[in-house]
């Protein structure tokens with residue numbers, strides 16, 4: 001078949017014109033717009049669909065009771081006392097969101113150089129896990145493993161002479177993972193980017209008989225400016241000294257992401273994650289195509305804040321930007337997305 005897309009009608013060898021029918025200006029055999037002519041037609045050819053099953057909803061915790069404290073840089077997101085987190089867990093259940101993720105705002109009086117509160121079996125995260133599991137045992141709970149919500153310096157690991165110690169940190173992370181898993185956490189998600197932590201955590205879990213606890217590795221986690229609002233939310237923005245570039249990845253790299261992911265899979269990760277999300281969709285695609293693993297992306301706090309702020313200013317349609325950004329993760333090959341938009345998006349999906 002001759003290719004003649006967009007060829008002007010004057011160039012046709014044999015004119016179809018008979019003078020009686022109105023002629024199109026262009027002689028096009030193929031008109032891709034036909035498949036977009038109506039909503040039903042667009043639905044028929046749609047390649048990717050976002051469902052509630054694709055969503056993981058991150059929640060912030062704070063000490064106290066009956067508290068919902070607004071986070072200025074994340075409009076619409078609150079820090080929740082444990083009882084309120086249970087209420088949001090119920091909302092997740094009703095919306096059929098499969099899993100929530102928990103992040104604590106640790107009282108400054110409980111923060112120290114070693115992040116020792118991380119391994120307290122009664123810390124805020126463990127309390128919340130127990131309370132939520134008691135009421136909603138069928139809701140998945142993911143817990144972040146890293147020391148930054150607990151350290152006075154805001155880093156994810158132990159420091160000596162201004163250096164983040166790898167192996168010493170991993171030993172603490174294993175204990176943190178164990179207290180969370182023992183509290184009932186389903187998915188351990190190390191976000192610290194220390195080398196070898198996945199293998200160490202797997203071994204720790206297995207030795208404690210916690211064979212079914214999954215690991216979702218923040219495998220390709222970049223040193224990013226987009227974590228700013230999260231650090232406000234957990235109260236580490238002001239205390240953080242320096243940056244995290246000796247452990248989180250350089251945003252210019254993608255081959256390195258594949259090596260990081262490969263290592264975490266070989267160490268026992270059940271699922272892998274790319275973070276941040278929207279600026280790193282190319283990495284999501286490469287990871288999915290290369291490893292065919294359950295692959296997740298984290299639409300982080302700064303990505304949420306950008307859309308929320310623009311929407312609040314009337315600069316864009318917040319709901320549409322939210323849905324467009326989320327389906328982009330599916331298009332890039334992600335199996336799911338951690339997003340602060342999760343409940344809103346699930347409500348929107350439900351209403352459609």
Ligand SMILES: NCc1[nH]cc(CCC(=O)O)c1CC(=O)O
Pocket residue numbers: 144146148156191192226227228229230231244299300301302
């Ligand atoms: N290690 C902690 C952690 N886990 C998730 C995020 C960011 C999530 C977000 O921005 O929404 C961070 C921040 C950081 O690494 O500084």
Ligand SMILES: [Mg+2]
Pocket residue numbers: 193194195196219260263264
């Ligand atoms: Mg690694």
